[in-house]
């Protein structure tokens with residue numbers, strides 16, 4: 001495998017920036033250490049600085065293990081349980097720093113978030129989660145609804161008259177034929193409410209890169225497969241989705257033998 005193909009391009013951005021942020025933390029640590037051993041400091045200053053350095057060392061070492069775990073998981077498509085904790089810390093703790101570094105290098109934050117979603121999906125796919133359909137929650141955004149539709153589906157998604165003018169029709173058919181749960185979320189608060197109500201073991205979330213990123217972090221440690229919506233008319237308006245991508249994500253979580261018995265498999 002050549003170095004160029006080490007990690008696929010779209011995932012390389014997030015993992016690369018994550019590595020850079022850990023290097024930055026390491027440099028900061030070296031600076032703190034230098035100040036701590038400087039004899040002109042008072043004893044209190046030195047204790048404080050050494051404590052901070054200790055915290056940073058711990059965080060940096062764990063994050064470095066996390067990045068190693070992410071790279072190995074992507075490379076071998078295999079779940080490495082021992083790395084779960086460090087991977088979670090690396091992703092959640094260092095993500096804001098990743099965005100700041102991206103900004104310094106003038107990298108579009110949407111690109112970084114898209115790369116993050118890809119990395120997350122790879123990590124989720126490395127796990128052997130074989131669930132019952134009712135344990136899966138499909139979270140869909142309101143912007144999929146056709147803007148001319150008069151029906152109030154955010155109150156109750158079953159108010160949809162299934163005219164077929166927007167993807168809500170297909171998603172409801174998928175729900176009915178597979179037996180999964182569906183929640184239409186107009187924002188993070190409602191999405192969290194569905195998660196509390198249905199207590200899913202896994203989530204398939206449809207949204208833009210920004211909402212997927214925050215949703216994946218919010219619902220941690222519940223595994224989330226993110227499906228990015230298409231925005232031919234701009235953000236949050238008459239968006240669409242490839243239903244095959246959603247079906248494939250739902251199928252991933254369901255036991256193979258169980259899936260074969262479902263109406264959605266035919």
Ligand code: SF4
Nearest residue numbers: 149160161163164166
């Ligand atoms: S499928 Fe038709 S009725 Fe249902 S939400 Fe879309 S436009 Fe409205």
